[in-house]
Amino acid sequence: MNDYYTQDVHGPYETIDIGRLELEEGGVLEHCMLAVATHGTLNAARDNVILIPTWYSGTSKIMEQAYIGPGRALDPARYFIVVVNQIGSGLSISPSNAPAAIAGARFPKVRIGDDVRAQHRLLTEHFGIERLALVVGGSMGAQQTYEWAVRYPDMVERAAPIAGTACNTEHDFLFAETLSEAITTDPGFDDGGYTGPEAVAAGLKRHAKLWTVMGWSTEFFRAGRHRALGFEDMQAFVDQFMTGYFGPMDPNNLLCMAWKWQRGDVGRHTEGRLPEALGRITARTYVMPISHDMFFPPSDCLAEQQLIAGSEFRPLVSIDGHLALFGTDPNWMSDLDRNLKELLSLPA
Amino acid sequence: MNDYYTQDVHGPYETIDIGRLELEEGGVLEHCMLAVATHGTLNAARDNVILIPTWYSGTSKIMEQAYIGPGRALDPARYFIVVVNQIGSGLSISPSNAPAAIAGARFPKVRIGDDVRAQHRLLTEHFGIERLALVVGGSMGAQQTYEWAVRYPDMVERAAPIAGTACNTEHDFLFAETLSEAITTDPGFDDGGYTGPEAVAAGLKRHAKLWTVMGWSTEFFRAGRHRALGFEDMQAFVDQFMTGYFGPMDPNNLLCMAWKWQRGDVGRHTEGRLPEALGRITARTYVMPISHDMFFPPSDCLAEQQLIAGSEFRPLVSIDGHLALFGTDPNWMSDLDRNLKELLSLPA
Numbered sequence: 117m118n119d120y121y122t123q124d125v126h127g128p129y130e131t132i133d134i135g136r137l138e139l140e141e142g143g144v145l146e147h148c149m150l151a152v153a154t155h156g157t158l159n160a161a162r163d164n165v166i167l168i169p170t171w172y173s174g175t176s177k178i179m180e181q182a183y184i185g186p187g188r189a190l191d192p193a194r195y196f197i198v199v200v201n202q203i204g205s206g207l208s209i210s211p212s213n214a215p216a217a218i219a220g221a222r223f224p225k226v227r228i229g230d231d232v233r234a235q236h237r238l239l240t241e242h243f244g245i246e247r248l249a250l251v252v253g254g255s256m257g258a259q260q261t262y263e264w265a266v267r268y269p270d271m272v273e274r275a276a277p278i279a280g281t282a283c284n285t286e287h288d289f290l291f292a293e294t295l296s297e298a299i300t301t302d303p304g305f306d307d308g309g310y311t312g313p314e315a316v317a318a319g320l321k322r323h324a325k326l327w328t329v330m331g332w333s334t335e336f337f338r339a340g341r342h343r344a345l346g347f348e349d350m351q352a353f354v355d356q357f358m359t360g361y362f363g364p365m366d367p368n369n370l371l372c373m374a375w376k377w378q379r380g381d382v383g384r385h386t387e388g389r390l391p392e393a394l395g396r397i398t399a400r401t402y403v404m405p406i407s408h409d410m411f412f413p414p415s416d417c418l419a420e421q422q423l424i425a426g427s428e429f430r431p432l433v434s435i436d437g438h439l440a441l442f443g444t445d446p447n448w449m450s451d452l453d454r455n456l457k458e459l460l461s462l463p464a
Numbered sequence: 465m466n467d468y469y470t471q472d473v474h475g476p477y478e479t480i481d482i483g484r485l486e487l488e489e490g491g492v493l494e495h496c497m498l499a500v501a502t503h504g505t506l507n508a509a510r511d512n513v514i515l516i517p518t519w520y521s522g523t524s525k526i527m528e529q530a531y532i533g534p535g536r537a538l539d540p541a542r543y544f545i546v547v548v549n550q551i552g553s554g555l556s557i558s559p560s561n562a563p564a565a566i567a568g569a570r571f572p573k574v575r576i577g578d579d580v581r582a583q584h585r586l587l588t589e590h591f592g593i594e595r596l597a598l599v600v601g602g603s604m605g606a607q608q609t610y611e612w613a614v615r616y617p618d619m620v621e622r623a624a625p626i627a628g629t630a631c632n633t634e635h636d637f638l639f640a641e642t643l644s645e646a647i648t649t650d651p652g653f654d655d656g657g658y659t660g661p662e663a664v665a666a667g668l669k670r671h672a673k674l675w676t677v678m679g680w681s682t683e684f685f686r687a688g689r690h691r692a693l694g695f696e697d698m699q700a701f702v703d704q705f706m707t708g709y710f711g712p713m714d715p716n717n718l719l720c721m722a723w724k725w726q727r728g729d730v731g732r733h734t735e736g737r738l739p740e741a742l743g744r745i746t747a748r749t750y751v752m753p754i755s756h757d758m759f760f761p762p763s764d765c766l767a768e769q770q771l772i773a774g775s776e777f778r779p780l781v782s783i784d785g786h787l788a789l790f791g792t793d794p795n796w797m798s799d800l801d802r803n804l805k806e807l808l809s810l811p812a
Contacts, residue, residue, distance in 0.1 A: 286698035287685040291677050297670055301649055322645055329639045329678070334761045337635040350634035410758065413682045 118312065120364035121206035121213065126177040129153040129199075129207060134237045143224020146215075148234050151176065151207030153199040155184050156192035158243065165245050166190060168199040169231065169253040169260035171280075171441065172373045173365060175201050182443030189456030195249065200235050202256065204372035211308075211368035220368050221308025228256075228380045232263040236271075250460060251399075252276035254441040255412065256373065259284070259380035262420075265397045266382040273464035275399040276456060279406045279438055282420050283381045283390050291330060291411050292378045298322035299367045308368050316367045323370070324358040331358075333408035333437035341436065345444060394423040401427035402459045404452065408437040430455050466661065468712035469554035469561065474525040477501040477547075477555060482585045491572025494563075496582050499524065499555030501547045503532050504540030506591065513593050514538060516547040517583065517601040517608035519628075519789065520721045521713060523549050530791030537804030543597065548583050550604065552720035559656075559716035568716050569656025576604075576728045580611040584619075598808060599747075600624035602789040603760065604721065607632070607728035613745045614730040621812035623747040624804060627754045627786055630768050631729045631738050639678060639759050640726045646670035647715045656716050664715045671718070672706040679706075681756035681785035689784060693792060742771040749775035750807045752800065756785040778803050 123129070129151045137148035153176035158165065168179050168190070176199035184190045190197055201207040203226045211223035218224060239245040251272050253261045258280020265275040266282070281288070299305055302319025310316050328350075336342070337350065347353040362370075386392040403421035405414040414431045421429045432455070434440040434448035443449055471477070477499045485496035501524035506513065516527050516538070524547035532538045538545055549555040551574045559571035566572060587593040599620050601609045606628020613623040614630070629636070647653055650667025658664050676698075684690070685698070695701040710718075734740040749772050753765035762779045769777045780803070782788040782796035791797055 285682065285685060286690075287677065287682050290673060290698055290702065294670070294673050294677060297673075301666075301670070303651070318649075322642070322649070325638060325642050325645075326674075329635065329642060334633065334635050334759065335763055337633060338764055338767065342634075350638055354638065411682065415683055416686055419686065 118206065118212050118364070118366050121210075121366070126175045126207055129176055129201070132238060132242055134234055134242065137230065137234050139224055139230045140227045141225040143218075145203075145209055145218070145224070147209070148203070149209045150234060150238055151201040151205070152238065153180060155180070155197040155199075156195050158196040158245070162245055163247050163249060164195050165239070165248050166195045166197045166250045166252065167235065167239065167248050167264070168197065169235065169251070169257045170199065170202050170205055171253065171255035171257045172377055173362065173370065175205055175207055178442070182449070189453045189460060190252070198239065198243070200238065202231050202260070202373065203234065204369050204376065206366055206369045210366070211372055212366035223368060223372055226372060226376050228259050228263050228376055229267070229384065231376075232260055232267055235260075236268060246271065248272050249464070250274040250276060250456075252278065252456065253280070254278040255280045255438065256377050256380070258412075259377065262382050263380070265399045265401065266385055266393050269396050269398040272399040274459050274462065275397070275401040276404060276459055277401070278404045278452070279409055279412045279441060281380070281412055281416055282394060283383050284378060285416055288411050289378045292374045295323050295326055296371050296374045298326055299371060305367060310367060313364055313366060317363060320363050320365070320367065321359045324362045325354055327362065328354055328358045330410045331437060331439040333410060333435055335408055335435040336437055339435055341444075390420075391423045394420060395425065397424050397427070400459060400462050400464070402430045402455055403427055404430045404432055404455060406436075406438060406440050406448070407431055407433040408435050410437055412438060466554065466560050466712070466714050469558075469714070474523045474555055477524055477549070480586060480590055482582055482590065485578065485582055487572055487578050488575045489573040491566075493557055493566070493572070495557070496551070497557045498582060498586055499549040499553070500586065501528060503528070503545040503547075504543050506544040506593070510593055511595050511597065512543050513587070513596050514543045514545045514598045514600065515583065515587065515596050515612070516545065517579065517599070517605045518547065518550045518553055519601065519603035519605045520725055521710065521718065523553055523555055526790070530797070537801045537808060538600070546587065546591070548586065550579050550608070550721065551582065552717050552724065554714055554717045558714070559720055560714035571716060571720055574720060574724050576607050576611045576724055577615070577732065579608055579724075580615055583608075583612075584616060594619065596620050597812070598622040598624060598804075600626065600804065601628070602626040603628045603786065604725050604728070606760075607725065610730050611728070613747045613749065614733055614741050617744050617746040620747040622807050622810065623745070623749040624752060624807055625749070626752045626800070627757055627760045627789060629728070629760055629764055630742060631731050632726060633764055636759050637726045640722045643671050643674055644719055644722045646674055647718060653715060658715065661712055661714060665711060668711050668713070668715065669707045672710045673702055675710065676702055676706045678758045679785060679787040681758060681783055683756055683783040684785055687783055689792075738768070739771045742768060743773065745772050745775070748807060748810050748812070750778045750803055751775055752778045752780055752803060754784075754786060754788050754796070755779055755781040756783050758785055760786060
């Protein structure tokens with residue numbers, strides 16, 4: 117058991133068994149356990165719900181710490197906010213915590229659509245929720261947000277995909293492949309049979325370096341933002357911050373999420389026809405890329421936004437790039453909050 | 465002997481022994497062999513010389529094929545054009561062709577300054593040249609161009625660093641580190657003792673994937689430029705074009721060049737004070753980054769250009785990103801030619 121994935125580090129969250137989930141790729145999760153953090157109270161009309169799916173390597177904790185709070189757009193005083201950790205996150209069912217028969221490298225392949233169906237069952241059956249005031253998520257959370265808006269248009273009133281796409285690009289697929297290969301080529305990975313993350317430390321560090329190159333931006337480093345965050349130089353930033361962040365994570369969990377990330381595509385609902393899939397969206401949608409994102413760049417997000425009726429393109433400026441998602445840039449956070457508040461103020 | 469590095473593939477070029485070269489890092493090349501391709505004729509005044517140093521993995525052949533020609537800025541009818549393959553290129557002295565005592569992993573560390581001193585000796589002693597109408601190079605060729613302009617200001621009349629910097633950034637250093645690690649972590653690399661590139665095929669392929677992610681741009685792939693170049697999809701582009709390109713290269717050669725690339729810094733002449741070093745430049749200088757370059761981005765180049773008296777910032781637009789250097793974008797090539805012609809028309 118990896119003690120990184122615990123209530124101590126990521127709590128509080130509740131683990132809810134939504135039952136048997138048949139997966140798109142053919143596998144089955146007999147007990148699909150979802151780790152769920154909620155904030156605020158479900159009102160009598162059951163119409164104040166905000167759903168937040170999580171991103172690669174992230175959990176409900178970062179959403180709690182950086183995005184949710186009184187006076188914020190995601191305000192627990194007004195909304196019942198449900199953060200669902202994605203399958204493979206290490207908190208919900210994952211290679212690192214699954215029953216032996218599907219543990220580790222034996223964990224079945226999971227797709228974005230599986231997460232969204234699992235979340236749908238959780239919301240409807242466990243919480244009795246039929247309407248979502250907003251689905252909002254960053255990166256893989258954006259992929260799930262798009263999937264929600266396409267798959268359950270009658271349920272999603274507003275959608276805010278941040279720094280992510282509805283159909284993953286070939287470029288992004290390859291970037292994620294380099295991340296996975298950084299891990300799998302470590303001899304300590306042992307085809308997924310490693311004893312713990314420490315056995316794959318070298319691979320996880322290379323994975324962290326690739327995230328450092330692509331996750332921030334050239335402007336971030338030129339401006340010395342890494343030093344402003346408290347690290348002496350790039351070496352310290354890689355060793356302490358980035359490797360410190362990824363190092364404790366379970367390699368098979370990361371690979372599970374990366375595989376899913378690579379294949380995110382709402383066009384699966386329409387035999388590959390993306391315009392038709394995005395045409396199903398009825399949610400008020402703000403598409404919010406980050407200006408300096410190196411792998412979910414604004415240009416890719418704009419191409420999709422133009423296929424969504426009544427949507428708006430709201431790029432948010434930050435030289436922190438994709439990992440502005442971490443909450444490192446206060447200006448970006450307040451821009452995001454302003455846009456989310458505006459979106460939430462629109463009639464459903 | 466690696467038969468990739470031959471006259472058949474990269475010729476014609478002449479191999480010239482410039483004698484003993486003591487290296488900045490303490491090593492010695494007893495016979496520093498430089499592979500040199502020349503085009504055109506040295507005039508009587510010896511003032512029509514253009515020097516072109518080469519980039520990482522590139523050789524004089526790509527310069528001949530894509531940059532030099534009648535009616536072009538680099539016109540052999542007007543200029544005596546000297547293309548010098550960098551140390552480690554596989555044509556000039558390199559791990560793959562050095563005497564046994566310094567072959568392969570035993571090859572000494574080489575710096576940009578070593579290349580430039582070697583080229584200086586070649587030009588002055590072998591060719592009897594004292595003035596350079598232009599030094600022009602891309603990427604590591606730009607690093608050498610800056611080094612020339614700072615080290616030998618009285619000799620360089622014009623300088624055109626394309627898609628490169630005078631002082632390598634921390635971000636770029638880390639990117640190059642991931643490239644090197646893709647190779648060195650292949651078990652077949654065997655600490656540099658491999659039998660040939662084919663033994664390191666997996667590492668060279670990962671290296672090619674990283675180049676694919678960072679070398680072009682997200683816009684390049686979104687626009688389907690890889691398909692326009694004749695490849696069915698990303699997989700084919702990676703397998704056939706990018707891996708096909710890097711696969712035959714000698715791993716120790718690539719590592720030699722990457723180490724040098726990482727540490728390019730004209731500030732070494734002035735105890736780290738970059739403004740003072742760039743202040744030594746008297747050449748008419750056009751700084752020409754590529755708009756969509758992901759690791760030598762225009763912003764990093766602009767910061768340096770502003771430190772060079774009388775220089776001009778001439779960013780060139782191409783969604784092909786850094787590897788527009790390959791000559792894949794005719795519009796970019798003609799923009800470059802126009803700028804080089806303008807630069808060459810300025811009084812020295």
